[in-house]
Amino acid sequence: AVVSTQSTGGDRCQATNPDTNQFADAEVLATGEGYVQVRFMDPDIIANVALSNVRKIKKRRWGEAIVAPSPHEVKRQLTAAEKEKKKKKKQSRKQHQTEMEQAKEKEKSNWLKFMNSNKTITKTAAKKSIFASPDNFEGKIGIGTCGIAGKGMTSYNAPDKWKK
Numbered sequence: 001a002v003v004s005t006q007s008t009g010g011d012r013c014q015a016t017n018p019d020t021n022q023f024a025d026a027e028v029l030a031t032g033e034g035y036v037q038v039r040f041m042d043p044d045i046i047a048n049v050a051l052s053n054v055r056k057i058k059k060r061r062w063g064e065a066i067v068a069p070s071p072h073e074v075k076r077q078l079t080a081a082e083k084e085k086k087k088k089k090k091q092s093r094k095q096h097q098t099e100m101e102q103a104k105e106k107e108k109s110n111w112l113k114f115m116n117s118n119k120t121i122t123k124t125a126a127k128k129s130i131f132a133s134p135d136n137f138e139g140k141i142g143i144g145t146c147g148i149a150g151k152g153m154t155s156y157n158a159p160d161k162w163k164k
Contacts, residue, residue, distance in 0.1 A: 009028055009029055009030060010027060010028065011027070011028040012025065012026070012027055012028075012057055013025075013026055013027075013028055013036075013038065013054055013055065013056055013057060014026065014054070014055050014056070014057055015036070015038045015040070015047075015049045015053055015054045015055075016049060016053040016054075017040055017042075017043075017045070017047075018045075018047050018049075019043070019045070023055065024040050024041070024042055025040070025041045025042070025057070026038035026039060026040045026041060026049075026054075027039045027041065029046065032048075034050060034051055035048045035049065035050055035051060036048070036049055036050075036051060036054050037049075038054070042072075
């Protein structure tokens with residue numbers, strides 16, 4: 001299917017690229033006697049091509065034109081899509097981080113409320129342990145209560161012999 005000389009400017013076609021000698025997508029700019037002036041889509045080149053080296057864009061069975069976007073357009077679309085994807089991902093990360101911070105703050109406030117409301121925990125935490133070692137160097141570690149419990153050591157009574 002050769003493009004006719006009656007093609008108007010702006011029609012899409014495929015023409016042989018003078019650089020690669022392969023058919024490439026192009027746009028008809030003007031027609032003349034035996035030649036067509038076209039603008040190639042991929043490398044933005046304007047060239048005069050013989051009518052025998054120009055054809056209509058092949059159609060699919062259902063009538064859609066097979067027109068692939070140029071590699072530059074594809075790259076631009078991909079980068080725009082990638083940028084949008086990265087933006088969404090960054091936004092979701094930020095949202096997740098704020099949710100985690102809010103959850104931590106809530107746990108912290110609950111713990112502080114619990115600690116302030118329960119006075120027995122704060123009183124016992126301030127008391128000295130009955131297992132604490134004595135402050136002076138004469139005391140023995142692990143023996144007695146160092147006078148903290150308010151009682152002396154338990155006295156040991158030897159058991160009586162069992163009688164028959």
